Amino acid sequence: MHVVLADPPAFTPPYDHELASALARAGATVDLVTAPFRFGERPVPIGYALREEFYPRSSRVDRRRLRLAVKALEHPGAMRRLLGATADVLHLQWLAAPELDRALLRARMPLVFTAHDLLPRRTARRTRLWRALFGRFERIVVHSQRGRDRLDELGVPRERLRVIPHPVFRSDPPRRDDGRTVLSLGVIRPYKGLGEAIDATLRLPDTRLLVAGDPRIPLGALRARAGARAEWRLGYLGRAQLEAALSEATVAVFPYRDELDQSGALLQALGAGVPAVVYDVGGLGEVVARFSAGRVVAPGDVAGLETALGALLDDATALADARAGAERAREVLTWDASAEAHLELYRELV
Numbered sequence: 001m002h003v004v005l006a007d008p009p010a011f012t013p014p015y016d017h018e019l020a021s022a023l024a025r026a027g028a029t030v031d032l033v034t035a036p037f038r039f040g041e042r043p044v045p046i047g048y049a050l051r052e053e054f055y056p057r058s059s060r061v062d063r064r065r066l067r068l069a070v071k072a073l074e075h076p077g078a079m080r081r082l083l084g085a086t087a088d089v090l091h092l093q094w095l096a097a098p099e100l101d102r103a104l105l106r107a108r109m110p111l112v113f114t115a116h117d118l119l120p121r122r123t124a125r126r127t128r129l130w131r132a133l134f135g136r137f138e139r140i141v142v143h144s145q146r147g148r149d150r151l152d153e154l155g156v157p158r159e160r161l162r163v164i165p166h167p168v169f170r171s172d173p174p175r176r177d178d179g180r181t182v183l184s185l186g187v188i189r190p191y192k193g194l195g196e197a198i199d200a201t202l203r204l205p206d207t208r209l210l211v212a213g214d215p216r217i218p219l220g221a222l223r224a225r226a227g228a229r230a231e232w233r234l235g236y237l238g239r240a241q242l243e244a245a246l247s248e249a250t251v252a253v254f255p256y257r258d259e260l261d262q263s264g265a266l267l268q269a270l271g272a273g274v275p276a277v278v279y280d281v282g283g284l285g286e287v288v289a290r291f292s293a294g295r296v297v298a299p300g301d302v303a304g305l306e307t308a309l310g311a312l313l314d315d316a317t318a319l320a321d322a323r324a325g326a327e328r329a330r331e332v333l334t335w336d337a338s339a340e341a342h343l344e345l346y347r348e349l350v
Contacts, residue, residue, distance in 0.1 A: 007094055008082075013043060014043065016034060017042070017046075026340060030048035054074070057070055058074055088109065090111050090112070140161050145163060164341045180313055185246075187265075193256055202226070204306060211226075212245040246272040251294065254284055262287070276293060276326075279301075292325035
């Protein structure tokens with residue numbers, strides 16, 4: 001089985017690397033086609049071929065508007081080369097330019113797409129565009145039952161949808177938490193509810209908030225609001241910085257709005273044995289509830305978020321039970337299991 005995985009915008013290098021490596025371990029020949037990663041070091045390929053064929057020029061441009069203009073010129077040629085490749089299956093992880101890809105997505109080989117965000121935020125309201133795009137793929141992977149239901153409601157034929165849970169990113173940092181540290185982890189975007197994490201933490205006595213991630217929003221007002229109760233570790237987190245933050249976390253918090261199917265940052269936390277408190281959006285509540293790896297709260301309920309965090313921070317038995325749930329997730333949600341599920345899907349098409 002020859003599989004081409006493609007992440008044209010290089011949105012998720014850790015996910016791409018882990019899936020490509022696991023498919024290779026399972027016996028597939030794997031090419032990962034992507035763009036240079038602008039924010040840090042990419043994982044070293046293990047068992048697969050890495051081809052950085054997208055955006056070689058625009059990736060070197062610092063000015064955003066100019067970079068986007070050059071990227072738009074580079075995109076059609078790179079996509080045509082990708083679609084003209086020879087393989088058993090082409091599996092796209094992201095679409096970098098949905099408006100252009102609607103016209104470009106034609107290939108001789110079967111096409112698979114993973115809807116990581118279901119409908120990406122920039123074009124989420126353009127449902128006709130996404131119905132047309134989804135129609136180009138023989139199979140569409142989602143990470144949760146709720147994600148499958150959402151795309152079914154959008155009009156994607158249910159027989160084309162496959163639920164493959166997002167694996168954890170397993171790590172084993174030494175536990176150095178003080179018993180009262182709440183971790184907000186990952187790229188800081190508007191939909192991630194950092195303000196609500198701050199408000200809930202401030203209501204809990206003797207509790208510290210550790211914010212670790214690359215900001216994509218202004219933080220001045222949020223930092224003033226959090227005051228001395230928060231520590232900020234800003235910027236792209238390399239492996240050492242990520243594991244340092246996870247080692248200090250008692251519990252992680254994810255008060256997200258409903259704009260995605262699953263969270264890589266949540267799977268980083270669970271993969272390190274750190275339980276989580278999440279809003280019940282996308283597939284976040286599904287994975288935490290399935291393994292009893294924390295608490296699930298109604299979206300937007302800051303008082304409920306405070307109560308759930310306090311229930312874990314103030315009760316050693318509840319915290320130990322949630323940590324045991326995170327350990328169960330580590331044992332079940334593996335990349336090898338994900339690779340087998342993907343290969344089963346690919347075999348339906350070839």
